[in-house]
Amino acid sequence: MTLIKSISGIRGTIGGPVGDNLTPIDVVKFASAYGTWIKQQLNKEHYRVVVGRDARISGEMIQDLVMNTLVGLGIHVIDLGLSTTPTVEIAVPLEHADGGIILTASHNPKQWNALKLLNRKGEFLGAAEGAKILEIAESDTMSFAQVDNLGKITRNDAYIDIHIDEVLELPLVNAKAIKAAKFKVVVDGVNSTGGIAVPLLLERLGVEPIKLFCEPTGHFPHNPEPLKEHLGDLSKKVVKENADFGIVVDPDVDRLAFVDENGNMFGEDYTLVACADYVLSKTPGNTVSNMSSTRALRDVTEKYGGHYEASAVGEVHVVELMKKNNAVIGGEGNGGVIYPESHYGRDALVGVALFLSLLAERKMSVSALRETYPNYFMSKKRIELTPELDVDAVLKAIENRYQNEQLTTIDGVKIDFDNSWVHLRKSNTEPIVRIYTEAKSQEEADGLADKFIAEIGEIAKG
Structure with missing residues (x-):
């Protein structure tokens, strides 16, 4: 199955081998890395992290693992239980917490779950912060609290209200x-x-x-x-x-x-x-x-x-x-x-x-x-990633092929035509390449997407 580490958090499918999926071992490892990072940011006596989850089947198991890992680091946890991502985000500053974790894989199907990580403002971590946490996770620098210094869990069910x-x-x-x-x-x-x-x-x-x-x-x-x-x-x-x-x-x-x-x-x-x-x-x-x-x-x-x-x-x-x-x-x-x-x-x-x-x-x-709004039509398609598909090479080839068009390459390749556009990029949250297009009719948008899917296939075959 899948384990994806990105600025969107640690996301994977439940069950299977450690390191290839979001297993209990992986959950503890990344929660430990996040808690260690929190403690590295501030030199203080008490640390607090807000934790909430969506209702997916694995949520309670993942939340228990995350909260007790933080407790083991000497961090106090505010447990929101069933919650929403924006609810956890607003709770972090209201609780004067040092960070937050939302346990959700957003739009992914039920076999997925994830740790979405927040800073002390209740906002998602930037790329540098996320990279540091991944670095800590792969190191031996994590150190846990002595028995008298364990954290505590406090339940607060009021935050949706x-x-x-x-x-x-x-x-x-x-x-x-x-x-x-x-x-x-x-x-x-x-x-x-x-x-x-x-x-x-x-x-x-x-x-x-x-x-x-x-x-x-x-x-x-x-x-x-x-x-x-x-x-x-x-x-x-x-x-x-x-x-x-x-x-x-x-x-x-x-x-x-x-x-x-x-x-x-x-x-x-x-x-x-x-x-x-x-x-x-x-x-x-x-x-x-x-x-x-x-x-x-x-x-x-x-x-x-x-x-x-x-x-x-x-x-x-x-x-x-x-x-x-x-x-x-x-x-x-x-x-x-x-x-x-x-x-x-x-x-x-x-x-x-x-x-x-x-x-x-x-x-x-x-x-x-x-x-009352301008009428644009969008097509959202995808290509499943396979080991033989070199996404970076394919996108570079597309970029070269359309170098005379208006190009944006800060995130994959976006090509703006006069009355339409196409955006090709590797997903942060799933093992896929996304192909998004927009045009003045649904037929044109779908046709443009199909055209680029065919071109990607052609380039990939060499």
Whole structure:
């Protein structure tokens, strides 16, 4: 199976040989390295780390291993239990903690899990910090606490409610207008912690939630990546219930997508576009998304007089560029909304509240709202990695082949054509090459993706 070590954390499949998968031995090793790194940052008497998890089946086992490893290092743990990635992110500074660990493999299927690592600001580690932790993991420098100096575990089940309080206190969240609109919304929680958090937020906003797959059992009822091909049940439920729209999140609730009142996808890329439209209409400024995101965000930003810029793929890269550009909102085209007024992390709860505020104020349907945005179509395809596929060599060959086009090579290869683009890159989270394209029609986007898949195959064969 697979073990992937990257700036996105330590991610792998459960079971199998040590070093090739995310086994208990690997969990203890990397948790030890992270705890050691925490202690190297500050010379102090007591250290604190916040730990939370999504509902996947292996979560409780992995969390027990992680927490007790930290205890063995003399670090005190604040245990949030079932939680969300953005909830852990906001808990770290509120707890004055030295870091945080989220146990989730995001959109990956149930056999996967991961350790997502945070700094003391509740933000993902940068490349240099991640590299240092990997270096510690492979060294003999880890030293554990004596018996009188072991850490302690303190349970705190309040943080999803605290997170919701924080969202409701955001100045741009128009709770009054949302309550007056009397929305009815179907929520697909993919049987993880979104099934807890999203309905609670909706109820606090006076929205009627209709729950679909909201039991946090970890048995995902469909592929947990919130893409159109996985959301047939949600689309049918929205139409059957005559709901205003549908919401789907991934297992750790940092990605957000919508289905309109007719059961059609709003487009996961347009989650950020709509939230940015609302924020920019109130607080004009700059925006950032990653290179694999729709051009529509650029168009909307420029409409309000702001400047748009694209970063490499990965939340840490988006956040870094947002800070540099003083962006008022940003995120990723996979449905990840980052609103600095709340915190520097993708947050589906913030996204839901901003989207509802926009709908309530503009008094229009979700399908009508979608029609107000530039219409781009995206294709997202993949090639499974095999030992004989030299990804770096293939991408270099593509770069040479298209050297007369507008190229960006900070993260794989992106080629911007007049009315379309293609982005080819090796995934940080799965053993695949991603091929993302965007064009003025779905047929053109799919055709462009297929063209480059064929070219990659041709180059790989030599």
